Amino acid sequence: MSLLLSGIVFGLITASVLSIASVGLTMQFGVTNFVNFAYGELLTSGAYFALVFNQSLNMNIWVALVLAALIVAVESYLVNRVVIQPFIKRKARLLILLVVTIGLQLFLENAIQAIWGAGFQQYKTSPGSLLHLGPVLITVQQLVIIVVAACIMVATHMLLKFTKLGKAMRAMSDDPELARVSGIAVKRVTDITWLISGLLAGAAGVILAINTNSFTPALGANFLFVIFAAVISGGIGNPYGAIAGAVVIGVVMEVSASYIDSAYKTVVAFAILILVLLVRPQGIFRSRGRV
Amino acid sequence: MSFRGNLLTVSDVRKAYGGVQAVNGASFSVREGTITGLIGPNGAGKSTMVNLISGAERAQSGSIHFANQDITRLPTHRIAHLGLVRTFQISRELQRLTVLENLLLAPQHQFGEKSWAALFARRRIQEEEQRHLRKALEMLDRFSLLPLKDEYAGNLSGGQKKLLDLARALMAEPKMLLLDEPMAGVNPTLTRSLQEHIAALNKEGMTFLLIEHNLSVVESICDHVVVMAEGRVLAEGKMDTLRDNEAVVSAYLGG
Amino acid sequence: MNGLLYYLLIAAVYFCIYCIYCWGINLQFGVAGILNFTFITFVAVGAYFAGVTALGAPDGGLSGQYILGWHLPFPIPPVLGGIAAAILAVLVGIVGLRRLRSDYLAIVTVSVGQIAWFIAGNNVHLFNGWDGISQVPQPWNSVFHLSFTNYGWVFLVICIVLAIIGYIVSQALYRSPYGRVLRAIRDDEDVAAALGKNVFAYKMSAFIIGSVFAGIGGALTVEFVGAFNPSGWTTPETFIIWAAMLIGGQGNNKGMILGAFVVPVVFNEITRFLPNIPGHPQLIDSFRGMAIGLLLILAVRFRPSGLLPERKTLFSLVPTVKGSEGDDRHVLQG
Known part of the structure; x- marks a missing residue:
């Protein structure tokens, strides 16, 4: 019983990281309508930028997180402007856009490896004292992760629900043609979406790196299909679905890790991804018929 | 022209997206050897109807029969095998x-x-x-x-693509052609030419279901016209009698 | 044996194998428009299965642990390697090739690649984990008893024969009505379906045939090198093949020969001569990965149809033996 309970608590921690990352990916997909295979490398970039602030400049890890996330937001913006937009302008087919993002994935991962090396890295930070949550022990740091993720989710909700920008994003996601016709500044909304998507990716990358303790340039690439599992279970393009998907995937992964070899928990995420694609490719949490 | 039985029968078909009922209990049929027009204001459900008949999407209830076979749940390629071939509203040449x-x-x-x-x-x-x-x-x-x-x-130019669409569909040797707004965005000369081609093919025995915006085209070549509005069939008959039908007129004005 | 000659021999063997890969991925992407972002996983499956069906039973010592452990004569192991890759293709295709957007198949392939690599590395019982399989016997060398270098020539002949067969098969498929349906699906699936083509079945068949090419290429690699492990099976390896296909000219089987020559052979050979920087062991690998990624983007940006673009397929009427030629002329001139 306590095994299950601790699985659920650790699942919530994983879900926290996963939900931030998933919302960023799914939001960008919703607005631009293609999957960014270089998204994992935005997470990795975040983790390494934070490493510079934290190790070389001796900053607190949470301050480093904020700075790193801002830089990744700019990186994501530039990725769109410099690499993606030339193809969009020439009305490149979806297949070509996907090839471009996978090329970018390869480039960025190896660039990070060229700069920081392939070895393991670690932040200078302490997990803080242990807290008792009933029978489960968690660290202060893990608690902070959950709180930070919750705050980011609330902020995302406010953005989507109450701002003009959020409404424009949802409109573009629902019907791009209609959005264009009804006078939404498509280009500006797209730019801002890439910024926000990068911001979330950067933050998720740092938190992922904190949570896994040590990391390599493959950090994001290895996590990418876990993000896909969450995003697709939630119905791709749907931020709320992505959060729900992240919670399910996170909890199932960690609960299963309590019972089987924990090295295989990503295999569990993969199994869920395959199952969803076979049974309900439009996502578990999406009621509407459009795929 | 000899009219035989119904080649295509659509019975009480429904399809909704989210809360929107795109097709809401529509029934009509196309008799063999006719050019049947399907008209209606924007949002009447014509495009959805084309997708349902051709198997691109699946009806949630009701049934569609073609040449005495139930095609309601058949995938597109199987429907084409039976001899019902569609074209697309925007030319989709390969x-x-x-x-x-x-x-x-x-x-x-x-x-x-x-x-x-x-x-x-x-x-x-x-x-x-x-x-x-x-x-x-x-x-x-x-x-x-x-x-x-x-x-x-x-x-090819836009007009040539339209002709190619029609020629390509005919190469499949269909029993019936489902033309989705073949005259959309086409100049008057080509409209006339397409119209003549359709009429000539019909004389040779081809059955058509023609979705069309241009009512004068519909009037001049269709034997029978089905009017859709808000996902239902509002009226059917000859075009000249439909022009006097109040429900049809108000649907168009309202739409 | 002359060092240079031996070096060319190895390059020639790899060139043949890369041609086979390129025809495989060209059938998938260049002809049918299927995104396989983990082509190398199908190569790996072919290599592993050819390996464990040629090696004989594990002796528990240096060769480590692995499944099957059959000892079958060439060319059965490569055939089994191809079949194993085909089976994986069926499984992946069932999940990713149904009428979903092409993103989904790409997602499935990326994920399958990650997971397969992870499992093959972490599970020692399958293919000896991270150490991989080694000491795979060379085809027919128990008959020839040649030295490794002399045997290389025999192997090159085997590779050339298989490459020629690969080319003939690829061309026959491309130029047939079957290839035409695949190209139609690449251009617009909905139109192909509306004309009565079973899009899923066609995509599946192209995916399978392309994967068989991958599996056979992998089998040849393992039988030549004698060893295979997960480190030979990384993302950049897939995208070297992609870059070769895009630069050669997607849709053009002759272009694949050019691509296989220009990209992997030249690429691997040039980077081989870059100096190692002390204290930074992965730097060359990193630059190589960056260059491949950049190459992919630049290729589709500036030369989307490649060095040898796909060519038009033209048709001409053959006058019938007893029919009148005049009729044909009439039709042609309209």
């Missing part, structure tokens, strides 16, 4: 195939379309290809596309 290849693709159940045949039965494929080639050249000639036979279809 860009990197030549005009001739676009036509050669259409004949159904080609022996050479099996991967193993491509490797082990090349002589027989060659014979089949020659047969289709002869027919394709005749078809291109009929639609005045012969000089363009080796051009990539992506390089």
